[in-house]
Amino acid sequence: MSRPVKSPLDAFDHKILAILQRDNMTPQRTIGEAVGLSAPAVQRRIKRMTEDGVIRANVAVLDPAALGQSITIFVEVEVISETATQIEQAKSQFAAAPEIQQCYYVTGEADFILVIVVPAMADYEALTRRLFFGNNNVKRFRTFVAMDRVKVGLGVPVER
DSSP states (O other): OOOOOSSOOOHHHHHHHHHHHHOTTSOHHHHHHHHTOOHHHHHHHHHHHHHTTSSOOOOOOOOGGGGTOOEEEEEEEEESOOOHHHHHHHHHHHHHOTTEEEEEEOSSSOSEEEEEEESSHHHHHHHHIIIIITOTTEEEEEEEEOSOOOOOOOOOOOOO
16 A cells, blocks of 8 residues: 655755665665765664655575575466455455465456465465365466576666
8 A cells, every 4th residue: 555755855865765765674874875965864864764664674684495495476366256254354354364465356367366375286276275165256366387487576667
């Protein structure tokens, strides 16, 4: 869910965000030197952008394979009924599944696109039984298994 930004972002904000997206552990002093601001000014801007919801989280990006989650799967899910209640139920069910990294409610033939990581195909099969075969509102689903992770990230273009 996106919210309108309370304060407009300027060129300094964009430069700060670009640095934080590359490495959010960059010291504020280093960011300030790179963008031409003092460390306290950088700190105030980061605080404002966090409060405004521009910065949504500060997280560590993990390598799924290093944690035994070596299979990435993309799934198109088509539902039978798109009533508001049933769509919200599907969103909640998908959001609650730890194997699902990302879930998008989309237009087109599919209603949802899921990005899933699992350690083995048997785990994916168990997930399909739980989420798709056990759900009377799922009409069909199509599975695409990733052969290689060419580019993965959540970076947003911010530099002007």
